[in-house]
Amino acid sequence: MSKANPHNTPQHPWYILGAGAIGSLWATYGFQSGADIRLILRDQKAVNDYLQHGGIHLSIEGKALICTAPAECPSSLATPIKYLLITTKAQQTLDALNSIKPHISDHAVLLLLQNGLGIVEHIRQAFPLATILQGSTTEGCYRQSAYEFVHAGHGHTYIGNASQDHLQDDTRLTEIANTLSFPPLAISISDNIDEILWRKLAVNCAINPMTVIYNCRNGELLTNPKSRNHMTEVVNEIINVSTAMNRDHWLTGLHELVIDVATSTAQNRSSMLQDVQAGRRTEIDAITGYLCQLAKKYGVDVPINQQILSEINRISALDKC
Ligand SMILES: NC(=O)C1=CN([C@@H]2O[C@H](COP(=O)(O)OP(=O)(O)OC[C@H]3O[C@@H](n4cnc5c(N)ncnc54)[C@H](OP(=O)(O)O)[C@@H]3O)[C@@H](O)[C@H]2O)C=CC1
Numbered sequence: 001m002s003k004a005n006p007h008n009t010p011q012h013p014w015y016i017l018g019a020g021a022i023g024s025l026w027a028t029y030g031f032q033s034g035a036d037i038r039l040i041l042r043d044q045k046a047v048n049d050y051l052q053h054g055g056i057h058l059s060i061e062g063k064a065l066i067c068t069a070p071a072e073c074p075s076s077l078a079t080p081i082k083y084l085l086i087t088t089k090a091q092q093t094l095d096a097l098n099s100i101k102p103h104i105s106d107h108a109v110l111l112l113l114q115n116g117l118g119i120v121e122h123i124r125q126a127f128p129l130a131t132i133l134q135g136s137t138t139e140g141c142y143r144q145s146a147y148e149f150v151h152a153g154h155g156h157t158y159i160g161n162a163s164q165d166h167l168q169d170d171t172r173l174t175e176i177a178n179t180l181s182f183p184p185l186a187i188s189i190s191d192n193i194d195e196i197l198w199r200k201l202a203v204n205c206a207i208n209p210m211t212v213i214y215n216c217r218n219g220e221l222l223t224n225p226k227s228r229n230h231m232t233e234v235v236n237e238i239i240n241v242s243t244a245m246n247r248d249h250w251l252t253g254l255h256e257l258v259i260d261v262a263t264s265t266a267q268n269r270s271s272m273l274q275d276v277q278a279g280r281r282t283e284i285d286a287i288t289g290y291l292c293q294l295a296k297k298y299g300v301d302v303p304i305n306q307q308i309l310s311e312i313n314r315i316s317a318l319d320k321c
């Protein structure tokens, strides 16, 4: 892995699709660094709201940063999009991309920065000539109100070629990472992004749905013997799937990693718990759902994860009644 050097001016603007917590984080630091950032919002009403609000307000350690980058919506986009950072939730990605498809250049760079897996395969089909990159971040940001966000925790971001998409030239990947490394956000390129994403998926399988089932913060999963044991069972099944995929070496120390993440984010309400409590669709299909699909493909039984998938779908459906 090599560290990206944040001193590059993009020749084309970076468009950001998904101006929520993570998208707004990148937009604000990018705007503050003088980069050419454009937001893509859902519709003209969202653009008007954004303008009326005076842009995005991001607080970090008592400081307030403002981003007034230009905002567009599918009906107002005019120039072809060459660089697109996608920061929607996993389940929103395909609809969001479809809404701007005619404006995306054939050879665009599409960087998917989100939790969950399985979406990239659909994007590859829809944009066969595009360069598709994936990223994983441990930055922490949350929304306080419509356009107000809090950068709650510094982390690190890795980006790399999604499997099967190999850039001709690795220096191009470094250049792309450079154009998005806005201080204090740190981006490194990884030649094994699949491993990073798989480990993150495993952590999300072991924590996010469990916080919904036990209705608790991340740290409480460890103090309740029942949920702690349940997490161990989830992780054991993920290791079995990895072994069947011949990728068990990717999950060295997974039990310890899950405990470390639950400990370091002990006070968090996981994103899935927040989604359920707010009546929003969760990322379960791209997290546990994706794991269960792979398990089926490789002939591995994952009854605990299957049960968790059904339970989260049941709880989400109840919330909608
Ligand atoms: N927040 C965090 O700290 C972290 C998040 N992640 C991951 O990053 C990803 C993004 O998370 P986060 O930023 O928190 O999520 P948010 O829900 O805050 O942001 C998603 C944004 O996408 C927008 N969106 C959805 N559909 C469309 C569309 N069709 N057109 C335009 N905009 C659209 C949403 O708008 P609307 O509100 O109108 O639906 C929302 O603003 C997720 O996969 C998450 O798991 C990973 C690490 C940390």
Ligand SMILES: CC(C)(CO)C(=O)C(=O)O
Pocket: 115, 203, 204, 207, 208, 218, 261, 265, 268, 269, 270, 271, 272
């Ligand atoms: C790491 C964890 C579990 C932190 O809350 C997360 O990624 C999430 O909530 O989506």
